[in-house]
Amino acid sequence: MSLLSVIVPCYNEEENVALFYTELMKNSAFFDEKNIELEIIYIDDGSVDGTVAEVKKLHEQDERVHMVSFSRNFGKEAAMYAGLENSHGDYVVMMDVDLQDPPGLLPEMFSYMEQGYDSVATRRVSRKGEPPVRSFFARRFYSLMKKISRTEIVDGARDYRLMTRQMVDAILSMQEYNRFTKGIFGWVGFRTKWMEYENVERAKGETKWNFWKLFLYSLDGITAFSTVPLMLASVVGLFFCFFAFVMIVFIIVRKLIFGDPVSGWASLVCIILMASGVQYFCVGILGQYLAKTYMEVKRRPVYIAREKL
Ligand code: UDP
Ligand code: MG
Numbered sequence: 001m002s003l004l005s006v007i008v009p010c011y012n013e014e015e016n017v018a019l020f021y022t023e024l025m026k027n028s029a030f031f032d033e034k035n036i037e038l039e040i041i042y043i044d045d046g047s048v049d050g051t052v053a054e055v056k057k058l059h060e061q062d063e064r065v066h067m068v069s070f071s072r073n074f075g076k077e078a079a080m081y082a083g084l085e086n087s088h089g090d091y092v093v094m095m096d097v098d099l100q101d102p103p104g105l106l107p108e109m110f111s112y113m114e115q116g117y118d119s120v121a122t123r124r125v126s127r128k129g130e131p132p133v134r135s136f137f138a139r140r141f142y143s144l145m146k147k148i149s150r151t152e153i154v155d156g157a158r159d160y161r162l163m164t165r166q167m168v169d170a171i172l173s174m175q176e177y178n179r180f181t182k183g184i185f186g187w188v189g190f191r192t193k194w195m196e197y198e199n200v201e202r203a204k205g206e207t208k209w210n211f212w213k214l215f216l217y218s219l220d221g222i223t224a225f226s227t228v229p230l231m232l233a234s235v236v237g238l239f240f241c242f243f244a245f246v247m248i249v250f251i252i253v254r255k256l257i258f259g260d261p262v263s264g265w266a267s268l269v270c271i272i273l274m275a276s277g278v279q280y281f282c283v284g285i286l287g288q289y290l291a292k293t294y295m296e297v298k299r300r301p302v303y304i305a306r307e308k309l
Contacts, residue, residue, distance in 0.1 A: 007083030046073035101160035233282035
C-alpha cells in the first residue's frame with residue numbers, strides 16, 4: 001500500500017471543486033489495481049465564494065477529502081506550499097482544480113515513476129485558447145530566464161507534477177518567503193521525466209491571473225533565481241566610462257586642431273538625461289533585490305490557516 005497526496009489549490013472555484021473530485025475518481029480502478037490510497041487536500045486560498053462549503057460537502061461524503069483554509073488570499077505559491085506541508089503521501093501530486101491539469105494523465109505518470117524517476121512533470125506544447133499577448137510575453141520570459149538563470153525553468157511547464165516524498169521534503173527544506181515553485185522544482189534537481197500534452201481550457205469560471213499579476217510574478221521569478229540584473233549596473237557603468245574616455249580624447253584633439261567655439265549644449269543635455277536615466281534604472285534593480293531581501297529577513301509565515309479539516 002502506498003499513499004498518494006493530491007494537492008489542489010482553489011481560489012473562488014465553487015463550480016470546480018466537485019467537478020474535479022468526480023474527474024479524479026475516474027482513476028479509482030487504477031488506484032485500486034496499484035494499491036494506492038488517496039488523500040485529497042483542497043487548499044482554499046481565502047475564497048470569498050462557496051468553495052469552502054463545497055469542500056466540506058465532499059468531506060462529509062468521503063473522509064479522504066481534507067482542507068486547509070487560509071485566513072485571506074495568499075496566492076497560489078502559498079497554497080502549494082501549504083499543500084506540501086500538510087501532505088503525508090509517499091507520492092504527492094499537485095493539480096489545478098479547473099481541470100487544466102487532466103487527472104487522466106495520472107496512470108501514465110505513475111508508469112514513469114515505476115521506471116525509477118523521482119518526479120514526473122508536465123508541460124503544455126501548445127498555448128491554444130490563451131490570449132496571444134500573454135503567450136508572447138510568457139515566451140519572452142522563459143527565453144530570458146534561460147539566459148540569466150542557471151536553474152532550469154522550462155517553457156510551458158505546469159505546476160502539475162508527481163513527486164516522491166524525498167523530493168517533497170527537499171522542496172519543503174527551501175524555507176524562502178518569495179516562492180517561485182517553477183524555479184524551486186528545477187533547483188532541487190532529482191530525476192525528472194517531462195510529459196507533454198495539449199493545452200486544455202479551464203472547466204468553469206475564469207483565470208485568476210491578469211497581465212499585471214503575471215508580470216509581477218515574472219519579476220519574482222527573476223529576482224528569486226537570477227542575480228544577473230545586479231551585474232547590469234557594472235556593465236553599463238563600464239560601457240559609459242569607456243564612451244566618456246573616447247569622447248574626451250576626441251574633444252581634446254579637436255580643440256588642439258580647430259580651436260573651440262562653445263557649442264554642444266543640446267548634446268550635453270541628452271547625455272546627462274541618458275546617464276541619469278540609466279542610473280535610476282540600475283538603482284531600481286537594486287531596490288527590487290533589496291525589497292525581496294527585506295521581506296525575506298522578516299521571516300513572515302508563508303500562509304496563515306483559518307481552518308483545517
Ligand atoms: N489559485 C490560487 N490562488 C490564487 C490564484 C489561483 O489558489 O491566488 C488557484 C486556482 O484556483 C487554480 C490554480 O491556482 O486552481 C490556477 O489558477 P488559474 O486557473 O486561474 O490560472 P491559469 O490556469 O490561468 O494560469
Ligand atoms: Mg487554470
